[in-house]
Amino acid sequence: MKKLVERLWPDTVASRAIMVLVAALLAFHLLGFWAYRVGVESLATAARDRGLAEHIVSIKRAIASAPAGPERDRAAHDLSSASLEVHWSKVSLILGSAPMTERTKTMDARLKELAPELAAESFRVGFADDGALGSGNADAYRHMMLVSVQLADGSWVNFSSSALGAHQSIDWSVIAVTICFGVGIVVVALLLLRWATRPLRDLAIAAERFSLDQTPQPLPENGPIEVRRAARAFNTMRERIQRLVTERMQAMAAVSHDLRTPITRLRLRSELLDDDATRDLIDADLGEMEAMIDSTLEYLRGGVSSEMIRPIDLASVIETIVDEHIDQGHHVSLMGLASAPVLGRVLSLKRAFSNVISNAIKYGETASVTISEIDDHLIIAVEDEGPGIPQADMERVFQPFVRLEESRGRETGGTGLGLTIAASVIRTHGGHVSLTNRAAGGLCVTITLSKADQIKGRQPNAPSGYSTDGADPQRQIA
Structure with missing residues (x-):
């Protein structure tokens, strides 16, 4: 009720x-x-x-x-x-x-x-x-x-x-006039209220469209005094956020530059060591430090990138990532559509899918990537054969620097930012990421993105694979 x-x-x-x-x-x-x-x-x-x-x-x-x-x-x-x-x-x-x-x-x-x-x-x-x-x-x-x-x-x-006690009849004309006046007042009030609340709708739209990677457009400060104050506060808040993010990025860039210099010197000095085992351990630690710096900077960007949004073929981007892992000897399979047109940033999307596929290989030893479409959306599913994630931690793993020690030990390396960065990038592209445990064991990461117009020169529904003349509608890379 x-x-x-x-x-x-x-x-x-x-x-x-x-x-x-x-x-x-x-x-x-x-x-x-x-x-x-x-x-x-x-x-x-x-x-x-x-x-x-x-x-x-x-x-x-x-x-x-x-x-x-x-x-x-x-x-x-x-x-x-x-x-x-x-x-x-x-x-x-x-x-x-x-x-x-x-x-x-x-x-x-x-x-x-x-x-x-x-x-x-x-x-x-x-x-x-x-x-x-x-x-x-x-x-x-x-x-x-x-x-x-x-x-x-x-x-x-x-x-x-007989007139005494006779009740006065209802004057319906008076009631009709009263109703007409009331309806007229309500109609005029509705038009005036829509005009008066329009700045509030503009404020809500500006807040929903707020993005750090766009040049801020000041919200018009008009309407009643309360609405003008809210618009002024929103403009001030947006400027402060932009300034804080810019200053944070500049500070982290300076710190990362200062850290890379001694890391490079240590790597050069490690080459002078006669003990190969010790040299390999030092190189591995230095590589992990560089990876941590890169991941932290990527996370702090929060999806902000100077790269232009343009039509790209997501299937080609994922295929490139899969080829790199195959060259490294990993077991990866790619199935589904040969063309997946989207509007986005190539480098950001490549980083997001690299994180997801790398996690699948790291914790499940194998990765199976499937590209499909439902209506106007592309569905990219990345499955592994690892231990999966407890249901209670499905949302927590998207938080920065979170690592599940029970199933993902420190020996696997990483900073706990892979899924956080991937989710942030996908979110800035208008999509979302969801996690489910497979019935046969392992984790399935499902990424949904809006499909763009077909990319010129590609056949979106053509049979997938390394050759276009095959009858097999799927491609296998292993």
Whole structure:
């Protein structure tokens, strides 16, 4: 239930502001309509009561001035109207024993207040549904008000009004006008809110597209003061990040240059050693130091490169890496597409796939690389036959300088930056890297990249291999 409410709850500033505005307008209109209804009914009731009191007094006087008998009865009928019936009789229409309810007392006091002349005479007020009628079915006269005024000769003028208690009908035209005003206000507010929140959308887009390898374009500082402050803070933050990364790279470049000089001197001096075993150990340590420097610098770049993005054939890049490992005597196989066009940087992608394939060879002794495509994406799977990675460490191995001592001992060398650098490079190319353990044992590294337009001169779906005339759709390099 909570998730359903969260999904239905507006998620943007404009939609939430519109919801608040609609709720406020609805509450305002309901309150206004209630006040309008109360005011109209109050005015209508006061006017009706005043008219009724005046009619009772005037009709009573007219009938009293007429001769007794048929003349008074005829005058009563002549003075009747659609909303007020008048009858003259020898008896009161209202029983003297009729109960006095709160409604009856209120109307009695109201009429006497409006017509003080009635207070000095015998005057009765009742309602048919309160039992004021002496006969007949009271339900047929429900809500009918009855008034009886006694004349000087003891006869009675009886009044009955069905207008009392009748409810005012709903004025739908007023409601329609109110709804039209409300819809107009919401539409105008929506347009204004979209205009006012546009700088926020621009800020979000700029943050999503932020990249260290691009020339920063200042975000326009417009809109409300809060948005201008946020845009100004974002521009300042981006400049600081660019400056910090540049200074860090310059510092590391200087340190690496200073370290390479003594490493080179040590390597030259090791050549003077007569002990071959000792010389080989020193050369291996110096080579590991150089590899650590290169890996650390590559990691600190964070995917930043001055190399231009251009169309490349990723299959050719991977094939070059595989050939290098084959020349070194490693067991590597390459299968799948002969052409894998992408947009990217050759050196960065080559470094990323070199790290992944080298890890597979280092920890699994063999590596199997498969290039395939699904829709508009290229899928590169690198499988090994090593010990795999515990499920709990699948995410942790992407962190810098992390090495799993249980399965990847120090004797394998490395700095724990291979997968970190590979993931960073793939991420800057709009792809992602995932790890899974194979059912048969070993690790499978899956890299997904967006496919670019076909590279001119290559057949993307042609049979793969070292020759284009073979019928085998796969190539094996071992």
